[in-house]
Amino acid sequence: MTKQFHDRSLSADALDQIFREARSYNGWLAKPVSDEQVHAIYELMKMGPTSANMQPARIVWVKSEEAKEKLASLAMEGNREKILTAPVTAIIGYDIDFHDELPWLFPHTDAKSWFEGDQEGRKQGAFRNSSLQGAYLMLAARALGLDCGPMSGFDNAAVDEAFFGDEPKHKSNFICSIGYGDPKSIFERSPRPDFDRFNRIA
Amino acid sequence: MTKQFHDRSLSADALDQIFREARSYNGWLAKPVSDEQVHAIYELMKMGPTSANMQPARIVWVKSEEAKEKLASLAMEGNREKILTAPVTAIIGYDIDFHDELPWLFPHTDAKSWFEGDQEGRKQGAFRNSSLQGAYLMLAARALGLDCGPMSGFDNAAVDEAFFGDEPKHKSNFICSIGYGDPKSIFERSPRPDFDRFNRIA
Numbered sequence: 001m002t003k004q005f006h007d008r009s010l011s012a013d014a015l016d017q018i019f020r021e022a023r024s025y026n027g028w029l030a031k032p033v034s035d036e037q038v039h040a041i042y043e044l045m046k047m048g049p050t051s052a053n054m055q056p057a058r059i060v061w062v063k064s065e066e067a068k069e070k071l072a073s074l075a076m077e078g079n080r081e082k083i084l085t086a087p088v089t090a091i092i093g094y095d096i097d098f099h100d101e102l103p104w105l106f107p108h109t110d111a112k113s114w115f116e117g118d119q120e121g122r123k124q125g126a127f128r129n130s131s132l133q134g135a136y137l138m139l140a141a142r143a144l145g146l147d148c149g150p151m152s153g154f155d156n157a158a159v160d161e162a163f164f165g166d167e168p169k170h171k172s173n174f175i176c177s178i179g180y181g182d183p184k185s186i187f188e189r190s191p192r193p194d195f196d197r198f199n200r201i202a
Numbered sequence: 203m204t205k206q207f208h209d210r211s212l213s214a215d216a217l218d219q220i221f222r223e224a225r226s227y228n229g230w231l232a233k234p235v236s237d238e239q240v241h242a243i244y245e246l247m248k249m250g251p252t253s254a255n256m257q258p259a260r261i262v263w264v265k266s267e268e269a270k271e272k273l274a275s276l277a278m279e280g281n282r283e284k285i286l287t288a289p290v291t292a293i294i295g296y297d298i299d300f301h302d303e304l305p306w307l308f309p310h311t312d313a314k315s316w317f318e319g320d321q322e323g324r325k326q327g328a329f330r331n332s333s334l335q336g337a338y339l340m341l342a343a344r345a346l347g348l349d350c351g352p353m354s355g356f357d358n359a360a361v362d363e364a365f366f367g368d369e370p371k372h373k374s375n376f377i378c379s380i381g382y383g384d385p386k387s388i389f390e391r392s393p394r395p396d397f398d399r400f401n402r403i404a
Contacts, residue, residue, distance in 0.1 A: 002391075003223040005215075006382050007347040013207075014216050015345060019249040019338075021205040039397050046394045047221040049340065051354050051376075053392035059401045067404035095400075106392055128354070128376065131330045135337030136221075138251065143217060145209040152253050152330070163404065174253075174330065180208050189204075190255035190308055192248045195241050198297075199261045202269035202365065 018142045025149045025177075026082055027185025033063075033087040033146065033178055041140045041178070048136035052111045056098040056126040057133035058170045060091040060163045070162055071175070076153035086149065086177035090137060091159060094130035096122050097169045130173045138176060147181030150174055220344045227351045227379075228284055229387025235265075235289040235348065235380055243342045243380070250338035254313045258300040258328040259335035260372045262293040262365045272364055273377070278355035288351065288379030292339060293361060296332035298324050299371045332375045340378060349383030352376060 009015075016022075038061050046055065062071050062083070071091070072083040083089050095101075099115035099122060115122050138148045152174045164170035211217075218224075240263050248257065264273050264285070273293070274285040285291050297303075301317035301324060317324050340350045354376045366372035 002225055002385060002388065003218055004349075004383065004385065005219040005223075005344075005347050006349075008219070009347055010212070010216050010219065010345045014212050015246060016205055017207040017210070017212065018220075018345070019246045019342065021207075022249070023204055024251045035403060038401075038403060042397050042401055044217060044221045047224070048337065049226045049350070049352055051352070055395055055400065057400060061401065061403045063403055104393060105395070108389070125354070127329065128333045131333035132337040135250065135334040136341070139338070139341055140221065142207075143212045143220070145207050145211055147206075147208075148251070150251055150253070152327070181206065183204060183206065186204065187310070191306060193257055193307070195244050198257065198259060199240075199244055199263065201237060201240060201263045201265055 018139050022142050022147070023181065023186050023189065025147045025181030025185050027182040028086050028177070028179040029182050031087070031180045037144065037146065038088060040144055041137060044140035044143065045133060045136040048133065050129040050132060051125055052102065052114070053106045054098045054102065054125060054129055055105055055133070056094040057130040058093045058095050058164070058167070060093070062089045062091060063087070071159065074155045074158045074162060075151070079151050079153050082149055082151070082177055087179040089175055089177045091163055091172055091175050092130060092134040092137065093164055093170050093172045094126040095170050096126055098122065098126055127173065134174060134176065141178050146178050149177040149181070151176070220341050224344050224349070225383065225388050225391065227349045227383030227387050229384040230288050230379070230381040231384050233289070233382045239346065239348065240290060242346055243339060246342035246345065247335060247338040250335065252331040252334060253327060254304065254316070255308045256300045256304065256327060256331055257307055257335070258296040259332040260295045260297050260366070260369070262295070264291045264293060265289070273361065276357045276360045276364060277353070281353050281355050284351055284353070284379055289381040291377055291379045293365055293374055293377050294332060294336040294339065295366055295372050295374045296328040297369070297372050298328050300324065300328055329375060336376060336378065343380050348380050351379040351383070353378070
């Protein structure tokens, strides 16, 4: 029996931690992130929903100096220092041929056949659902007491070649540095829209 | 000064609530979701990071019987009953011309000019970032004691016409029912991958 939490809100502190006070950091304290922490992030994020449990995200966690230098060299100039100084930067990619894994990821029906011959639909599904998984990654990292700095300013094709070169169906979506954010590296928070601006109840 | 939560993990119960025990529901208890709850979800989700604070999500929260019937009629057969019986179903769309809002959403630089004349780049940015926002929506709803049932099986073009007809640059991404999940409507959880299957530390 699954646990339910109907009408139970997370504490104000927990909501602050993952949503209201969390910020995207541009600089990092000199404090490492362990492989155990990286694993813990994944153990949470993989529980988040994806369409037909497709789990299309393929992630390279860039931690070594050599890998950081390679990734930084393929990023926009404004992102290079962030990547070099972050304890770890996740390259969140996706597998266009995720459907090959569906026989074990979604075992109760033949979901693989839904996607065969539909490369355009697979690209869209992989991009949408790996983006969802990237969001789960960020909120999972925050939930564990870490900070994030997501970025899309890099050369996707060059990153694919450098980090997914042996898997031509794996493509990069976005990247996200993870560590202990330096409070001196952030500015005033950008404004957020009122409900009525971008929402409608029908 | 922003609050930081370095090395503070959310409680085991909170992690269960938003990640580990949460499920995608196929059926709903007969218990309504108020407009105040819908607003509360948005107040949390809008705090999540988007690229250049672009906030491309445009959301129609389908609550009336008439709107539910219209949306259900445009969904795959297996999703119709779910939409009709859910207290509310959010249509998470995005604005391809989100850059028109950047002068106030990202006021400290001329971010609008980065996107002008690049409709393909805007489409990709809007799709990626509205997907992130859809994930924030789901985790925000769970954090407030609600359950989710995301779906992508519907006729996007027909939903755009029916619900975003007066805004031709608004496109649907995916939909998500929200309410109090009926534990009888879920099956055994689909398997989740081990870290080494889809991850690599470089």
